[in-house]
Amino acid sequence: MSGDLSPIDKAKFVAAKRSVDYVEDGMRVGLGTGSTAAWMVRCLGELVREEGLKIKGVPTSTRTAELAREVGIEVVSLDEARWLDVTIDGADEFDGNLNLIKGGGGALLQEKIVATASDQMIVIADVGKEVETLGNFPLPVEVIPFGWQTTKSLIEEMLVSMDVLGRDATLRMNGERPFVTDEGNYILDLHLGRIGNANQMAMVLNQMPGVVENGLFIDICDVVILGYGDGRVETRDINEGTVQEDRLDFVESDNLFTDLGD
Numbered sequence: 001m002s003g004d005l006s007p008i009d010k011a012k013f014v015a016a017k018r019s020v021d022y023v024e025d026g027m028r029v030g031l032g033t034g035s036t037a038a039w040m041v042r043c044l045g046e047l048v049r050e051e052g053l054k055i056k057g058v059p060t061s062t063r064t065a066e067l068a069r070e071v072g073i074e075v076v077s078l079d080e081a082r083w084l085d086v087t088i089d090g091a092d093e094f095d096g097n098l099n100l101i102k103g104g105g106g107a108l109l110q111e112k113i114v115a116t117a118s119d120q121m122i123v124i125a126d127v128g129k130e131v132e133t134l135g136n137f138p139l140p141v142e143v144i145p146f147g148w149q150t151t152k153s154l155i156e157e158m159l160v161s162m163d164v165l166g167r168d169a170t171l172r173m174n175g176e177r178p179f180v181t182d183e184g185n186y187i188l189d190l191h192l193g194r195i196g197n198a199n200q201m202a203m204v205l206n207q208m209p210g211v212v213e214n215g216l217f218i219d220i221c222d223v224v225i226l227g228y229g230d231g232r233v234e235t236r237d238i239n240e241g242t243v244q245e246d247r248l249d250f251v252e253s254d255n256l257f258t259d260l261g262d
């Protein structure tokens with residue numbers, strides 16, 4: 001079965017597999033959204049079903065909620081859980097300070113609320129997500145549908161005044177219609193190229209009328225677990241200042257991958 005996976009999927013899988021080591025019995029766990037986070041949800045489901053792990057999962061999208069229930073994880077709302085032990089999620093880009101761009105799948109609002117309500121946020125990513133400076137990936141900004149074209153013009157004017165390289169904002173589409181988030185909002189993707197001051201950009205965007213949230217996650221992520229297509233895993237902890245490397249090996253078994261340890 002491992003032969004069916006592309007190197008990028010293997011990289012996502014090994015990062016996800018390593019991340020569930022952070023989850024202990026009784027924890028309240030934020031469950032991210034996207035293809036990498038989906039691997040993590042499946043790995044957690046396996047632990048719940050086969051090893052009796054008891055956790056409460058708070059999903060960051062309806063997609064993740066469906067998958068979590070499907071694999072046997074008890075799903076609760078953030079209001080029920082109130083505060084979480086850990087959130088594990090993917091990212092579209094991360095830099096050396098573990099600042100992120102998220103929202104490629106449109107789930108940034110719930111993801112940011114859930115990650116911020118967690119003692120620890122762990123990002124799982126394939127090696128292609130690492131960048132020197134954020135901004136090559138279009139920055140998603142969630143806006144309310146009312147007056148979205150005015151909001152778009154205001155954002156573009158702001159980008160000119162901030163002297164940002166790219167200034168185009170495009171409405172995310174789902175076929176012929178605007179893409180609609182779980183909260184009923186639209187997404188504007190900002191094609192910036194390079195975000196010099198991500199903190200300032202995040203603050204300025206969130207002050208604009210019509211903007212609900214932006215996809216910059218600044219000082220929220222604690223740990224990045226980076227997967228490689230050959231099974232190597234690198235864990236970077238920004239608080240501890242540590243980098244650990246190990247390896248998961250691919251085997252043709254029911255479990256797909258076996259932890260070989262150090």
Ligand SMILES: O=C[C@H](O)[C@H](O)[C@H](O)COP(=O)(O)O
Binds near residue numbers: 033034092104
């Ligand atoms: O809205 C989606 C999320 O922020 C995802 O975590 C992000 O887009 C990364 O997704 P993937 O793991 O599929 O690359």
